Structures are given as C-alpha cells and as structure tokens.
Amino acid sequence: MISDSDVRDYVRDGVIVVQQVLDQQLLTALRLKIADLTASAASVNAHNDVYDLEPSHSPQDPRVRRIKLPHKVDPLFYDVVRQPQVIAILKKLLGPNIRLHGSKLNMKSAHYGSPVEWHQDWAFYPHTNDDILAIGVMLDDTDMSNGPMLVTPQTHRGEVWNHHGEDGCFAGMIDPDLIQNEIKLARPCMGKAGSMSFHHVRALHGSALNTSDRQRNLLLFEVAASDAWPLAGVKDFQEFDSRLLAGGSTITPRVTPVPVRIPLPPPLRQGSIYETQSAYTKTYFTRTVS
C-alpha cells in the first residue's frame, strides 16, 4: 500500500498519510462498538481504566474523551493493527520485527472534543532506539474543521524538548513559546475515514479543540521495532512478547545514540495525556468551549 517514495517521505519528514487503508465493513463495526462503549459511560462518574472523560461529562450526558488501551477493551480494535495491509506498511517503515507498544482512542466529539497540547511521544516512553511510530486511524472524515492531528515535518531528527512543568514534574507538553517556529510549519493529517497517518515517535505534534459539528475519532496504535526496549523496563516479559505483531523477539536490545529525557518525577495527575497536560498553566490551544 505504500511505495518506496512514501518510505523516503517518512524517513525525511517523520510523517506520512496513507489514504483509505481500512474497508467500510470494519469501519462500520468499529463505529457500532464505539457507540456501545459511549453509551456504557452513562454508568461511570469518574475516569477509570477504560474511560477518560471530558470535563463536562455527566451520567445523563456521557462525554468520553478517550478509550484507554482499546486493543485490550475489545478484540475488534486489535484486529485493526493486525490487518495484513497495515502490517505490510509497518514492515516497510520499521523492518520485519515489530511489537505493539500501546493504543488509545481519542474521541474528539463535535462541539467540545478536547485538544492535545504540543508534545513528542518519545518524551512519554523513551526506548533504546527510536524506530517507533504511531498510527493514527481516522475513523471519521477528517479535515481542517474537526481538529486534525497537526505534525511538524522533520522535527523527528531534532531535539527532545523539555516536557516538564513549572512544578518540576513531567507535564507531557512543551512550553509553546519555545516552539513557535515549529508550530508554524505543522501540517494537518487529513483524509477520508479509513485513512491512516504514520508519525515518528520523536515528531512534534498536537491538535485543537473540535468546535465543528462533526466528531473526529482517532484510533492510535504505538508500534516499535522489536529490538527497541523501553527504558522504563519490562515488568512482564510474557505480556511484552504477546504484543509481537510480526517477526521475532530479541533479548539483545539495539542501543543507538538517541537523545533522551526521562518522564520523572511523575505528573501529579495521571491516567491520560489530557490529565497530565492539565497541570501546565500555559496552553497553546483553547481547552474548553466557553
């Protein structure tokens, strides 16, 4: 599904978008599953292991901001990243041996869907090498109006910015004043539902509040070359290897001279990027609808 020229673009820019990778049948099944999960949030009052809730959530008007680790919530989500055409793209970008690191479903609902401040995923989960990327599966038609993910090309080769806040704790975001030039160069990842973006773990990105009348659900999978080992360690080796998507495992990590900052001390509010970033008082994007 991708050409050698797409691979060259990814290597140069740290981001590509591949149009309409998923078929309509799977998209429809995913939408039904998400509608069920959203309805079930009516019985939830606070963030838990599955749901991260919008600030305006109430059981009468369930407003879900994120489904955490969707590949563990329902096998249908796991099926997306295991589609042969997705694996074929991943192998071209990361090599034959690949492992799922994590997943999340960011549900940017119409009118109030929360923004995500500028950050690099690498600041959250540094590894022994940076052959790691995130897939953003567009579950809705995505354009400038409904809060597309914005990625700044070529930042994957640059520095790792400070993601710590005024309190000295990890804040999961960068002071926007430090990256004004990079923000100006950001490109939106857009396409019809079923399209996918692939961005390098060190690429700078963020996305705005959705004030449009169309939702923008984005299903994200973080995928690593299997010889990239998390610097935070592996607690359960069996579970770690159960996430292999293709090829084999190794106990000899490939260690490369990558710039690293450790996300410690931990943020005061944990559980999702939204919670982590909420401790930072300076923001780039408008956070809630007034």
Ligand SMILES: O=C(O)CCC(=O)C(=O)O
């Ligand atoms: O939902 C988005 O547009 C941004 C996603 C993202 O960067 C994240 O959740 O880490």
